[in-house]
Amino acid sequence: MVPRSADLVCHISQELPIPLAANFTCKAGEVLAVVGPSGGGKTTLLRMIAGLTTPKDGHIQCGDTLWFDAQSSLSLTPQQRHIGYMPQHFGLFPHLSALDNVIAGLDHVPKALRKQRALDWLERVNLHGLPDRLPAQLSGGQRQRVALARALAREPSILLLDEPFSAVDRETRERLYIELARLKQQLSIPVVMVTHDIHEALLLADKMMLISQGKMLQRGKPFEVLSHPHDEAVARQMGLRNIFDGQVVEQDIERNMTWFKLGDELIVSDSAPALVNEQAIRWVIPNQGIRFNAISSGRLCKSINKLDVLIESVLVMGESSRVIASVIGIGSMFNADVPTHLVDKLGLQAGVQTTIALKSDQIHILNSPPSS
Amino acid sequence: MDWQALWLSVKLSCFTVLFLIPLAILVGRGLAYYQFRGKSWLEALILVPLVLPPTVIGYYLLVGLGNQSFIGGFAEQFFGQQLVFNFSGLVIASIIVNIPFAVQPIQRAYETVPIDIRDAAACCGMSRLRIFLKVELPMVWPGVLTALVLCFSHVLGEFGVVLMLGGNIAGETKTISIAIYDSVQAFDFDSAGMMSLVLLLFAVSALALTTSMSRRLGGHNGATQR
Numbered sequence: 319m320v321p322r323s324a325d326l327v328c329h330i331s332q333e334l335p336i337p338l339a340a341n342f343t344c345k346a347g348e349v350l351a352v353v354g355p356s357g358g359g360k361t362t363l364l365r366m367i368a369g370l371t372t373p374k375d376g377h378i379q380c381g382d383t384l385w386f387d388a389q390s391s392l393s394l395t396p397q398q399r400h401i402g403y404m405p406q407h408f409g410l411f412p413h414l415s416a417l418d419n420v421i422a423g424l425d426h427v428p429k430a431l432r433k434q435r436a437l438d439w440l441e442r443v444n445l446h447g448l449p450d451r452l453p454a455q456l457s458g459g460q461r462q463r464v465a466l467a468r469a470l471a472r473e474p475s476i477l478l479l480d481e482p483f484s485a486v487d488r489e490t491r492e493r494l495y496i497e498l499a500r501l502k503q504q505l506s507i508p509v510v511m512v513t514h515d516i517h518e519a520l521l522l523a524d525k526m527m528l529i530s531q532g533k534m535l536q537r538g539k540p541f542e543v544l545s546h547p548h549d550e551a552v553a554r555q556m557g558l559r560n561i562f563d564g565q566v567v568e569q570d571i572e573r574n575m576t577w578f579k580l581g582d583e584l585i586v587s588d589s590a591p592a593l594v595n596e597q598a599i600r601w602v603i604p605n606q607g608i609r610f611n612a613i614s615s616g617r618l619c620k621s622i623n624k625l626d627v628l629i630e631s632v633l634v635m636g637e638s639s640r641v642i643a644s645v646i647g648i649g650s651m652f653n654a655d656v657p658t659h660l661v662d663k664l665g666l667q668a669g670v671q672t673t674i675a676l677k678s679d680q681i682h683i684l685n686s687p688p689s690s
Numbered sequence: 691m692d693w694q695a696l697w698l699s700v701k702l703s704c705f706t707v708l709f710l711i712p713l714a715i716l717v718g719r720g721l722a723y724y725q726f727r728g729k730s731w732l733e734a735l736i737l738v739p740l741v742l743p744p745t746v747i748g749y750y751l752l753v754g755l756g757n758q759s760f761i762g763g764f765a766e767q768f769f770g771q772q773l774v775f776n777f778s779g780l781v782i783a784s785i786i787v788n789i790p791f792a793v794q795p796i797q798r799a800y801e802t803v804p805i806d807i808r809d810a811a812a813c814c815g816m817s818r819l820r821i822f823l824k825v826e827l828p829m830v831w832p833g834v835l836t837a838l839v840l841c842f843s844h845v846l847g848e849f850g851v852v853l854m855l856g857g858n859i860a861g862e863t864k865t866i867s868i869a870i871y872d873s874v875q876a877f878d879f880d881s882a883g884m885m886s887l888v889l890l891l892f893a894v895s896a897l898a899l900t901t902s903m904s905r906r907l908g909g910h911n912g913a914t915q916r
Contacts, residue, residue, distance in 0.1 A: 369812075370812065403809065405809050407806045408806065409806035409808075410810070411807060425814070
């Protein structure tokens with residue numbers, strides 16, 4: 319068995335049967351979210367760490383124990399790796415009760431202690447009074463908890479979660495976020511969580527890794543990745559919609575500022591990557607970097623990066639509204655989610671002209687070539 | 691009523707399922723879980739006995755297991771026993787003829803075991819044998835039971851292949867189907883009617899059981915997953 323609190327080091331690559339390349343370290347006590355679209359290789363990566371699939375090349379190590387090494391043809395079985403794994407649909411044994419499902423993961427514990435240990439784990443995941451129920455008699459959230467209890471009851475070296483919240487309803491999901499966030503503080507093992515939901519990664523992960531079509535696009539702290547995406551592909555994966563072309567006018571490296579043009583409008587950004595004047599760039603601004611002027615009061619008079627816009631449409635989607643506005647004289651479309659109460663307060667509606675201000679510290683220049 | 695023929699048929703059915711079901715579990719599991727080159731051909735080969743006339747299968751088995759064949763010659767040399775016109779030959783023939791009846795339901799049952807459950811079992815630290823006994827078998831047993839019942843009843847009623855390979859030797863190869871044929875030939879309709887009724891009742895019961903099992907398999911594994 320691997321000593322507890324060991325870091326997970328993973329360097330894998332392969333071209334076939336599906337291309338996949340990933341290099342990362344997940345430290346003990348850290349939650350790493352692997353984020354990407356469906357079919358991007360996330361689950362395959364998780365199965366490789368678990369030993370359920372063998373990569374073609376690379377190595378996987380947990381603490382001092384080598385789990386997989388292509389060069390020496392070493393590959394420990396999932397049983398030998400001693401991991402906690404929660405598959406997407408939980409993988410509960412349908413013919414066993416909740417209690418027996420947890421006991422199934424306790425083969426490392428003396429037989430006499432297993433039942434009590436399993437009951438303790440069910441208590442820890444807030445599943446009281448249901449040990450005798452079959453999985454079919456449990457709700458989605460309860461099943462998820464049984465699967466989590468079973469995975470953790472193994473006292474694993476690492477915990478692997480495959481889309482842990484995808485099979486439960488929204489209300490249960492919100493509750494489970496809080497429970498997992500609480501549980502995270504008690505765990506001293508690496509946790510790798512696969513998800514396609516950026517929101518989950520921002521909420522629960524200490525680090526995130528974006529993966530698409532088998533390639534690792536970017537990794538880092540979730541809010542860093544959100545505010546500083548490497549390139550347009552990452553920005554789009556992160557759900558950022560306001561990506562535009564620009565042309566550098568001037569840079570002040572000492573003050574860390576870049577002035578560039580969007581059409582004829584001058585924009586300033588609080589970042590200064592190595593660029594030259596006149597260089598064509600792509601830049602991005604997240605939702606929270608866009609402020610709308612109140613139609614009546616004109617609050618933005620002292621702001622910089624002001625643009626006159628025409629509101630094309632306002633689509634109310636519950637508590638939030640999607641406002642689409644085009645920059646007058648340029649045509650670039652800004653796409654912002656604004657709280658619905660704010661839309662009413664500011665008097666935003668289709669066909670109205672107003673002003674938006676772009677926060678200079680939220681403008682990020684991408685490492686992507688401008689669109690042709 | 692030819693009790694000796696009935697007993698021989700039951701004995702033949704028991705031996706067939708005894709050898710065939712473990713083999714079918716192995717093959718059905720492999721076909722359900724793994725993708726490999728030539729899988730479609732293997733699946734087609736398994737189904738061949740379903741579409742070939744029993745006399746054609748009987749002919750090939752007669753040629754393939756006869757004294758002049760490698761297998762027949764080997765059996766005679768080492769066990770002092772020929773395979774044709776003999777009970778052991780009938781067992782081999784019944785196994786071959788019933789492969790699709792055994793493999794198909796078991797393969798279908800294994801296909802309903804979600805990969806999540808297999809992965810979870812391995813990650814729970816269970817050995818392969820324990821996964822088979824504690825996880826897979828409890829989930830696929832309706833398929834295994836269906837295969838068992840289908841094979842047992844099919845062997846009980848097998849006529850063409852048995853007649854081609856075993857002939858009509860009382861106590862050795864004369865099964866209940868052949869006894870019914872003999873009775874009709876001898877205008878003993880009472881005996882033929884009685885034996886036919888036994889086979890009919892058995893067939894209806896077997897089909898009712900397998901239908902119930904199939905329904906149970908469908909609900910059993912699917913209802914708990916989503």
